[in-house]
Amino acid sequence: MAEDLLIIASSPHIRAKDTVQSIMYSVAIALLPAVAAGVYFFGWYALAIVLVSIGSAVAAEVVWQKLRGQALRVSDGSAIVTGLLLAMNLPPTAPLWMAALGSAVAIIIGKQVYGGLGANPFNPALVGRVFLTASFPMLMTKWALPAGYDAIASATPLAVMKAGGTVPLTNLFFGSIPGCLGETSALALLIGGIYLLIKGHIDYRIVTGIFGSVVVLSLLMGLDPVAQLLAGGLMLGALFMATDMVTSPVTPKGRWVFGIGVGLLVMLIRNGAGMPEGVSFSILLMNAAVPLINRTTRPRIYGR
């Protein structure tokens, strides 16, 4: 009788509670304050963008897996996270078809063609964002003013700062600034980020590496470090995009290198290149370096 048989298996006989699914859902939950901030500042249309983006990501994954005859694994929640992150990277004026297209590209080109979950070298949401920026540059930079705020003209804070202007830090912190849907409130992002740090779902080395190098470089360049941290996509990128497990290094030292690398590149692009913002590109560039970083930063084995 099967129910009387003892289970034989190789140790360990117990496993930790976290699963891929529980991690993905935690990340989604951690993004909710930022979604709420987006809706608060930009109105219900922001929510529509988020929902369409998630829906399209999930649909793209299901269709792909069906067509390729693979087992359906949308329930792991990673498509939801990708869709959500892509929406966070869109301007609040983005047309819904663009959100849908970006998400589908993120899932298919950013993840599935490499073999699906765990196999993609680049952060899928960033692949989607870069695709949209390259294809529809005008639509991707049409910033809206937060409802009820008219302090600054329609340039993003970074553009203002680059042009020599200043932006009140409290606006940057709470979110009353033009910018991407999910970038607007540093406070909301920090709440989610701290939640994930406590749960151990994002790595403190990457986050510290990015923030630390940005602060140090700002001081060296004579810029206001707080403004540099709070402005643009840095919070979102540092807390939610660079820390993507799949596309960051697995070695402890490697994660320091990766974080510091992202921070350096961000400051270089912001202040050297012709673009005010460079978080996405910095992360993608460092994603490309991950195999090399992993190979060169292997931990020293005990006793060797």
Add this chain to the structure above:
Amino acid sequence: MASKTFRGGVHLNYHKELTNQKPLINVDASDVVIIPLKMHIGQEASPIVKKGDRVLVGQKIGDTSAFVGVPVHSSVSGEVQKIDTTLLPNGLRGLAVFIKNDGQYELDPSIKPKASLEELSSREIVDIVREAGIVGLGGATFPTHVKLCVPEGKDVDYLLVNGAECEPYLTCDHRIMLERTDELFYGIEAAARACGAEHIKICIEDNKKDCIELLAKRCGPNCEVVALETKYPQGGEKQLIKAVLNREVPSGTLPYEVGVVVINVGTAVAIAEAIQKGMPLVKRAVSVTGDIVNNPGNFIVPIGTTMDKLLDIVGGTKEPIGRIIYGGPMMGTSIHETDEPVVKGTSGILVLGRNESPLIGEPDPCIRCARCVDHCPMHLMPNMLERLVSKEELDKAKKMGLNDCIECGCCSYVCPSKRHLVQWIRVGKMELIARKKREDQKIASKAIETA
């Protein structure tokens, strides 16, 4: 002072409260005891009794001439029923002596106290330990005399006494430290004499405050109790040495390479019994525990006692049994049948319900979360090792530390994708051994051809 520890490892749910207040109780052996001839690392002993012989408690029933190997003794008096193969807790088959227990527990006349410690040379202590069949009782079952016999030219300055008991559920070492304190210190002194260690450190996880306090009071001038952080695998020999002395045992060597010998608290008590009473290792402390067990407890069990007897003693279980594990949940082995015997390495019998320990099906893909890397106490990259072994790239895996893995299971435990990391690593290690055997055979047959 903060408790000492090592880098890596995991914090677990310990479930120690089930049994840590339960004193050790002596129990009778089963009607038939099954005593395997290999309950240790090294050479299997050969039987020196035959069917129909009457044997007595403590009588030697198997021995080997190999240095890494120990004799085996009867734990009961009675008649040898047969010598036959049996399933061993590690899942392999091996020879065992089956003895019909007559319930008299008549002592073998050879069981006599040895000379006092002061009169014994280190060589004599090592011999007594070997003759008593003592092996590491923490579960590793490495012959203790081999550990104590420090090779020429190596100097040992520290004896570490391992009372970490870092596996969840198990509390028999905890009880030994509290209840067998006199023998414990006697055994420690004997071991220190045998290996020439000047300093003694008794290492205990800080979830056993009562032991730390009690033993600290009893320590002599060259002895100290060290509190360790409660973290698995704190009791691993290499992790213990790192935490307490900040020394690292070089890859592929034994602790005396860095001047250390480590013995478990139960082993120390067994050494005391062997010298003070002349009693070989025929009983051991076992925690029989688990949330579904009716009356979990700690017992002194004659070796060879079958498990159904112990399940009776604890009053059975509240729910259908899922797994029965010899040892703890992290490194223990699950067994097939309830008629398997308690052996020298059985530190606990853990009974888990079906829901506590379900079988894990097809794992998810690796999401490169790095948890396995962060938690590996040997600082390996289990995700890479798994991949290399499954692709049969054993040479690369070996370079990346396949053989350095202590099989603690932390990697599989923390993996959110529930990948079978340590399980694959074990496959790889076995394959390496098999490969070496094949090569040795090839060389041997070539030698014969050319001769």
